[in-house]
Amino acid sequence: MATPSSVEQRYRDLTPGSASIGPRAERVMPAGDTRAAGYHLPYPLTLTHGRGAQVWDVDGRCYWDLAGNYTALVHGHAYPPIVEAATAAILGGTAWPARNPGQIDLAELLVDRVRSIEHIRFCNSGTEAGMLAAVVARVATGRPDILMARFGYHGSHELFEHGSFDGRLAVPGNDHTLLAEYGNAESFEKVLDEHGHRVAAVFLEPVMGAGGVVTAPPEFFQRVQAAARRAGALFVIDEVIAFRLGVGGAQEALGVEPDLTMLGKLIGGGFPVGALGGRADVMSWLDPRRSRIFHSGTFNGNPVTMAAGAASVRHLSAEQIARLDALGGRLADHLAASARNLGLPFSARRVGSLLNVYFLPTAPPANLLRDDHQLMRAFHLAGMNHGLYFASRGMLVVSTVMDEASIDDIAERAAEAMADVVAEAARRS
Numbered sequence: 145m146a147t148p149s150s151v152e153q154r155y156r157d158l159t160p161g162s163a164s165i166g167p168r169a170e171r172v173m174p175a176g177d178t179r180a181a182g183y184h185l186p187y188p189l190t191l192t193h194g195r196g197a198q199v200w201d202v203d204g205r206c207y208w209d210l211a212g213n214y215t216a217l218v219h220g221h222a223y224p225p226i227v228e229a230a231t232a233a234i235l236g237g238t239a240w241p242a243r244n245p246g247q248i249d250l251a252e253l254l255v256d257r258v259r260s261i262e263h264i265r266f267c268n269s270g271t272e273a274g275m276l277a278a279v280v281a282r283v284a285t286g287r288p289d290i291l292m293a294r295f296g297y298h299g300s301h302e303l304f305e306h307g308s309f310d311g312r313l314a315v316p317g318n319d320h321t322l323l324a325e326y327g328n329a330e331s332f333e334k335v336l337d338e339h340g341h342r343v344a345a346v347f348l349e350p351v352m353g354a355g356g357v358v359t360a361p362p363e364f365f366q367r368v369q370a371a372a373r374r375a376g377a378l379f380v381i382d383e384v385i386a387f388r389l390g391v392g393g394a395q396e397a398l399g400v401e402p403d404l405t406m407l408g409k410l411i412g413g414g415f416p417v418g419a420l421g422g423r424a425d426v427m428s429w430l431d432p433r434r435s436r437i438f439h440s441g442t443f444n445g446n447p448v449t450m451a452a453g454a455a456s457v458r459h460l461s462a463e464q465i466a467r468l469d470a471l472g473g474r475l476a477d478h479l480a481a482s483a484r485n486l487g488l489p490f491s492a493r494r495v496g497s498l499l500n501v502y503f504l505p506t507a508p509p510a511n512l513l514r515d516d517h518q519l520m521r522a523f524h525l526a527g528m529n530h531g532l533y534f535a536s537r538g539m540l541v542v543s544t545v546m547d548e549a550s551i552d553d554i555a556e557r558a559a560e561a562m563a564d565v566v567a568e569a570a571r572r573s
């Protein structure tokens with residue numbers, strides 16, 4: 145058996161509680177977990193609670209939370225206005241099949257903010273929002289296929305998995321997903337020229353989150369939208385992550401008018417949520433008075449999520465978004481400076497409050513194409529050793545409950561983690 149590295153040994157020494165709970169979890173869940181994204185070797189932490197910008201593990205250790213539940217917790221944990229709104233809702237009962245006023249409230253907020261959204265439907269995850277978008281598009285156009293970016297991510301449904309993992313994990317039997325290159329309008333135009341008659345919808349993220357915080361200029365989105373329109377396909381923008389980047393979502397800066405928009409994460413205030421919004425005529429495919437699409441869901445629009453989501457959205461003002469952008473920039477600058485001081489190869493891609501780091505001189509076009517796995521893995525574990533919790537793929541996100549002092553403390557810890565990475569690399573060579 146390989147001897148654990150010193151960074152890994154330190155991780156094991158600091159987190160015995162997470163290690164010892166593993167076998168119990170593995171008896172009842174594959175890999176002892178219920179979600180692939182948070183899994184990493186040698187074992188993931190077991191967290192017990194979060195407050196503000198921090199989380200705690202079963203050993204009582206505290207971490208700055210730079211995962212924010214993969215961007216959903218834009219206001220951190222137990223944000224008082226959300227706790228208040230959700231608690232009041234819980235006391236009134238948690239779900240029933242009839243409309244509740246909270247749905248109208250959150251729907252109005254989102255319709256007011258996002259110019260392309262006239263009507264909206266709620267569901268329980270971003271994955272469901274993508275599935276629903278595909279159903280609407282297929283029924284509206286009578287066509288079977290969807291087109292998405294290679295390395296894009298629109299949730300863990302087989303239709304989109306093919307693109308997310310470049311076909312590597314594609315579920316057998318799914319031959320309805322076409323791929324084109326993100327940022328390359330010609331590539332989308334070519335696929336649509338050749339296969340447009342089969343394409344029901346084109347899906348794009350304003351920023352590829354899982355792909356590695358990759359974005360493209362507005363002209364790219366405008367050209368793809370025009371090509372989709374020419375082909376008679378719907379144009380779908382996935383704002384599940386990107387909605388935090390603008391009051392009207394990231395699309396407001398792109399000069400596009402998507403037919404449909406997928407939402408999720410922050411619009412649930414920390415509770416499970418997804419939503420599909422869009423032009424009223426397209427969304428009317430979900431109106432049971434005229435359509436045979438049966439869109440339902442036991443917990444769709446439940447009052448707790450709606451109340452928490454409305455508080456989350458209301459508190460994400462233009463000023464807060466600008467603050468998040470500045471904090472993200474401050475963090476990126478600190479990290480680059482520390483890496484430079486240590487002579488570590490480093491690059492980062494940042495869009496507002498979203499950041500992805502690479503221990504490479506230049507960031508690769510997508511996360512799956514990176515080859516800095518050893519350094520990234522060491523930084524991820526070393527980060528936890530120094531009290532930082534972030535996605536193992538190197539995505540770090542800031543939240544409104546952080547301030548400049550928090551960022552400086554995070555940066556100091558990150559510098560210590562990078563020093564450990566350098567020491568480890570020296571030990572190996």
Ligand SMILES: Cc1ncc(COP(=O)(O)O)c(C=O)c1O
Nearest residue numbers: 269270271297298299353384385
């Ligand atoms: C861009 C994008 N779309 C869709 C999803 C799926 O959302 P959920 O995890 O809520 O199913 C995600 C999740 O990370 C996402 O990043």
